[in-house]
Amino acid sequence: MKTPARGREEERRLAAFFRDGIARLADRPVRLMEVCGTHTVAIFKAGIRQLLPPSVELVSGPGCPVCVTPNEYLDTAVAYSRQDGVVITTFGDMLRVPGSTSSLAAEQARGADIRVVYSPLDSLAIAAAEPAKKVIFLAVGFETTAPTAAATVLAAEQAGLKNFYVLSAHKLVPPALRALLAAGGAQVDGLLLPGHVSAIIGEAPYAFLGEEFAVPAVIAGFEPLDILGAVYLLMKRIAAGEAALDNAYRRVVPPAGNPAARAVLDRVYGAADAAWRGLGVIPASGLAVKAAYRAFDARAALPVTAEATKNHPGCRCGEVLRGAARPADCPLFGAACTPERPAGACMVSVEGTCAAWYKYGAGRWQA
Template structure:
């Protein structure tokens, strides 16, 4: 892929790190709100290469991880219905609900299918009009436009046996909730480049000004992350709190106008529960009234579901940035990718999965500042 090697260049990484080391004079706590960035940070050892004054806090940036247990249980209930073909991306199938997961529903006879696009689910519905086909629509602003488009297409084509189980969330209200939390230590944010490529940066200046925090839009390759950290540390040291776009090759201030128009037509903003965090006002989307007939919750009447998180699982604290994964007693012992207690160990973007995959297993051993260079 073009530019891949350039954005993993060890020499450039060293120069960025030297600048960060030379600039940081006080303790600073930065939060990335993106699971892809978390995995890049842990995989390449970026957090171990930073000066001891700079701490990276992993935020609620994994879309699978923040999908609430209540919504997982609703998905399980719908998927188990004999008339339903339930379609989802693969990383949702092993997310534990209250007593089972979608793989278990499938093994018990449920028609559960992995698809690679919501359009695949729509095509299944078109080919088999006698079945109810449901697509599990989760995620941040990045996946929401495609799911909005598929519902728009279903209505345009008259595919009445297709519906969407919606659990979409929005990043800016989550940043607001994090900053208002009583034990918040976050002093700056690395904003997710792919979210901003869709939505632009309009909502961030007010957040930065109100909470006096720098917000730097950042990409996902090692040099992207290091440049985002470098710019953030410079702002913190100067006492600034601006929105800075360090991912200009993909992000424009206005975002993607066509995607935003589709979102505005198909969805409306609503309060949304986040797993491990609770309900955040105006932090999600639901189908607008004109598209309510395609709402799987409405169609199948899955309401009144009550849930309780496993007592041993501290994924909620991980998602809030209160602890690192290896500070949980269950991490790597009773909770592994094969036997997960929570979604943060299952998802390909979960912080617990990153720590397990890249062998950050020992809670007693502090990360070494002598780790090998990025690249």
């Protein structure tokens, strides 16, 4: 359902209404977390931080899939890429993420067969055209992208492909939020929830935020007015002491989400414990390929030994992902770590908090 187009004047009026409303309610320090990397970038791009009173702080959360993928996964992908006859297919933003001692880009430069795809389905064409090769798709992402990866496995089965595999690092947002709030370090007063993840899972999986943690939350879209309006809604809930869940993105997020996408997902994947950068292993926070599709699961069908995991000693990406540190708190930010020469995952992805701070100059005006 499309929103009726607003005129510029109406948009200006609404933005001023939200900005002034937030200012009126900002009578004490408030910390709001935007969970999603797409929100982080949109907030910087639109200059939303500059519209907020100093007492309202926006912190970024664990919502950049590339950033939360731990080194162990990257090291495993590197180990596969070093094997003869293996083709790694991946989205482009995984290439430059540093693993323990290498990256996929470095392995590609050394001759590994690593190909950037725009959809997991592209991997099937490669597998069909090169039957002697083993094609491993790096399945990284949240509930938004996992149904497509699941559909790709089903399509591979239907096509009778015996040389296509997924290396799953899919993750689920609600269990990570539970772990983050239970740990207590983030100290957030309200949450901006990711619109595209919510379009799949709907509203119900977030009920625990209010029930268990008394934290209000708003499912928000990605336009500047969506975000400003969601912050206003959160401020109103906080002022009223209401730990409610609001869906402010109804034009895209039905309350029940997308049951058809979840049905595809549930055929291929089941919940499993998963390791997150910065958050450790969180129970039932990842997606593992079910036994019925074991033949397509790289970990099960093609076991490999990766190198022992090491993290960059100076990188504070884990704390940044928990909202416990700002990029500018990292001594490497903008010096030994830049988008051109990233030392940590949060500086690589376009949705990474460190990359957004660097690109939009937040290190200069907020350090």
